[in-house]
Amino acid sequence: MRSVTLRFQAMTLKKPFHFELIHTSKKSRARVGRIHTPHGIIDTPNFVGVGTNATMKAVDSALAHDVGLQLMFCNTYHLMLQPGTQTIKEAGGLHKFMNRTTPIITDSGGFQVFSLAYGTVKDELKSRGQKTANNAVLNISEDGVLFRSYRDGAKVLLTPETSVAAQKDLGADIIIPFDELPPYHISAQKLKNSLDRTHRWEKRSLDAHLANPQNQAMYAVIHGGIDPEMRKESAEFLTNLPFDGFAIGGSLGKTKEQMIEMLTLLMPRIPTEAPNHLLGIADLASLEPCITLGVDTFDSSHPTRCARHGLLFTTQGDVKILNSSNRTDFGPIDPQCSCSVCSRYSRAYLHHLFKAKEVTGHILATIHNLHFMVQLMANYRQRILNDEI
Amino acid sequence: MRSVTLRFQAMTLKKPFHFELIHTSKKSRARVGRIHTPHGIIDTPNFVGVGTNATMKAVDSALAHDVGLQLMFCNTYHLMLQPGTQTIKEAGGLHKFMNRTTPIITDSGGFQVFSLAYGTVKDELKSRGQKTANNAVLNISEDGVLFRSYRDGAKVLLTPETSVAAQKDLGADIIIPFDELPPYHISAQKLKNSLDRTHRWEKRSLDAHLANPQNQAMYAVIHGGIDPEMRKESAEFLTNLPFDGFAIGGSLGKTKEQMIEMLTLLMPRIPTEAPNHLLGIADLASLEPCITLGVDTFDSSHPTRCARHGLLFTTQGDVKILNSSNRTDFGPIDPQCSCSVCSRYSRAYLHHLFKAKEVTGHILATIHNLHFMVQLMANYRQRILNDEI
Numbered sequence A, B: 001m002r003s004v005t006l007r008f009q010a011m012t013l014k015k016p017f018h019f020e021l022i023h024t025s026k027k028s029r030a031r032v033g034r035i036h037t038p039h040g041i042i043d044t045p046n047f048v049g050v051g052t053n054a055t056m057k058a059v060d061s062a063l064a065h066d067v068g069l070q071l072m073f074c075n076t077y078h079l080m081l082q083p084g085t086q087t088i089k090e091a092g093g094l095h096k097f098m099n100r101t102t103p104i105i106t107d108s109g110g111f112q113v114f115s116l117a118y119g120t121v122k123d124e125l126k127s128r129g130q131k132t133a134n135n136a137v138l139n140i141s142e143d144g145v146l147f148r149s150y151r152d153g154a155k156v157l158l159t160p161e162t163s164v165a166a167q168k169d170l171g172a173d174i175i176i177p178f179d180e181l182p183p184y185h186i187s188a189q190k191l192k193n194s195l196d197r198t199h200r201w202e203k204r205s206l207d208a209h210l211a212n213p214q215n216q217a218m219y220a221v222i223h224g225g226i227d228p229e230m231r232k233e234s235a236e237f238l239t240n241l242p243f244d245g246f247a248i249g250g251s252l253g254k255t256k257e258q259m260i261e262m263l264t265l266l267m268p269r270i271p272t273e274a275p276n277h278l279l280g281i282a283d284l285a286s287l288e289p290c291i292t293l294g295v296d297t298f299d300s301s302h303p304t305r306c307a308r309h310g311l312l313f314t315t316q317g318d319v320k321i322l323n324s325s326n327r328t329d330f331g332p333i334d335p336q337c338s339c340s341v342c343s344r345y346s347r348a349y350l351h352h353l354f355k356a357k358e359v360t361g362h363i364l365a366t367i368h369n370l371h372f373m374v375q376l377m378a379n380y381r382q383r384i385l386n387d388e389i
Helices: A002-012 A061-067 A076-081 A085-090 A094-098 A110-118 A121-125 A160-170 A188-210 A228-239 A256-269 A284-292 A302-308 A347-355 A359-385 B002-012 B061-067 B076-081 B085-090 B094-098 B110-118 B121-125 B160-170 B188-210 B228-239 B256-269 B284-292 B302-308 B347-355 B359-385
Strands: A018-024 A031-037 A040-044 A046-050 A072-074 A104-106 A137-140 A145-148 A155-158 A217-222 A245-248 A276-278 A297-300 B018-024 B031-037 B040-044 B046-050 B072-074 B104-106 B137-140 B145-148 B155-158 B217-222 B245-248 B276-278 B297-300
Touching: A018 A359, A031 A359, A040 A046, A040 A359, A046 A302, A046 A359, A061 A359, A072 A076, A076 A085, A076 A110, A076 A155, A076 A160, A085 A094, A085 A160, A094 A104, A094 B347, A104 A160, A110 A137, A110 A145, A155 A160, A160 A188, A188 A217, A188 A228, A217 A228, A228 A245, A228 A256, A256 A284, A284 A297, A284 A359, A302 A359, A347 A359, A347 B094, A359 B359, B018 B359, B031 B359, B040 B046, B040 B359, B046 B302, B046 B359, B061 B359, B072 B076, B076 B085, B076 B110, B076 B155, B076 B160, B085 B094, B085 B160, B094 B104, B104 B160, B110 B137, B110 B145, B155 B160, B160 B188, B188 B217, B188 B228, B217 B228, B228 B245, B228 B256, B256 B284, B284 B297, B284 B359, B302 B359, B347 B359
Parallel strands: A046 A072, A046 A297, A072 A104, A217 A245, A245 A276, A276 A297, B046 B072, B046 B297, B072 B104, B217 B245, B245 B276, B276 B297
Antiparallel strands: A018 A031, A031 A040, A137 A145, A145 A155, B018 B031, B031 B040, B137 B145, B145 B155
């Protein structure tokens, strides 16, 4: 009797991971939702902070929590090499290891390992990249990628199965299948070969994941580079597999306009009942056009990297804190900001900390920029609820 | 009538700065007291954190407050050059500039400028120093020291009067008269000349201070190097001037034993009704012998510098967090520690952060070591109250 009741409850209870669509704007595809995870809710649209090595740069888990950062992106490639995913598994998973109580997403390691092989898209666009940029990648095959650890020179094999196993050790709420990041400059045929292999790898990743779901969700990564037909094909292929959400990866073009054009084509092909994620893009100018196309979450190290270089986001535009105009400006970074930095410290103080090369400056600037992103996304959600965008 | 009442109140009220002696141990000269300042109380004996550039390294004022650090030491030399004491005055003083609500002490700038001229005592003892170590110091005269700013090459004149004026701009609760830090290797005659000039400089500093007290207190700095007679002479001279407290500066010997010997001679010559301070010494091994000789406060950058190098203080001795034994140690740095780091993060996590060169590691290590010092001094106070030391 008891087991029947339990089974009935299990059937009627929602899955630990699910997406709740709250409102779609009358003006656009912009939508407000909630991603439910085993570690709590992510309100969407939202910004996802990048905590590569199991910490945000210059901000610990307690401060990241205070800032209101609901989802953090950690990098499997880095954590495989240091401290090793086995160590994190022994710690009880990434949440316990870094004492984060709220949701985490990890990537597959593919992005980093292919950046080693091909250089980053940015490098390529600036003609800085070379296919043979370094010798870290030893072999790429149908099986996966063999590379050399930058930490100790050990050979590491990254395949769909080892990537998923690593992400099982980490235990993030959302994980990502192993994919190839093709170079930007690539022939149509090579892009097609890469896409087909990526699809096979993503299917293998999904199978490995579903054999041991561990309450994790897996987002597919839609590829196809700057080829509209291949993007369509990728969306078609992946949305027919039982992924929990859909990320968009790889290069979407040289310019913001090309990116928007591609997303305009792509977003209607992603099921509205699932959450989606735009990988690696969250510059301020891109957010609104992407949100109105229906993008739910955005990750980027841009806000924290800007902070460390003294570029502070405000409702009146960016502030270069090292500019001498801030030297005796005893007002806050942004009078409209409610963050713990703006309520405590002046532009003059932050200017001084950066001049004196004090790490405290990096900490305060990072808290401010993260809070700015959190608040900005909350404002977007309100505007969508009001059908303003 | 009103003015008479006010004058009467002023006479009966305690001075904004005063020392309250609570208990002297039955076992030693160790004592528990309270230094009352315009920005609150400093329980003694206590550790004084070093926040050279108007911030602790890697910890902002809010965190320093949370850790319980009651007195912070800021360096006038550094703040004169960046951001300039005039800027801090415009900000409303150092407390407002750095948003610190609790007590601050500043030094005169003498220590730094003479370190430029002679090298530090440590450099000398390690035979690394040269009198002409660099060309920053242009001239030393009865008036003061002319030096070149390392920031912009501008000539800066530091005299008793300009040092006090700078410290008036900063507005710390406790300020220090301009003094000479003589080299360790110095003839008796040169040391005597230096001491006499230091006494004239300290008297000029006190006069400049008393002309405009601004609710600040001034501690004398007792000099005399490693010469017991000159130390006695310095104590005799300075304790006959109306200073609010007495600091002990300069070299006290090559070894801890020599330092203790000198303090044994010196401490009984300092009035017990005034607070005293041991400049620049707070290594763990020195604390207890100094406390039992009656030292009230100790400043040192040692705990925060150790933290940044991954040396963590615990009740069981120092922990080198980068040691591989910590790689999979999922317990706290110190099971007996109640700090926010030990309650949240493991040795394994800190080990990882240091391995990955994440600034977050420096932040957490600094919080832990500062908390350790605060707790250690609270324990010393309790042991004195119990007449245990």
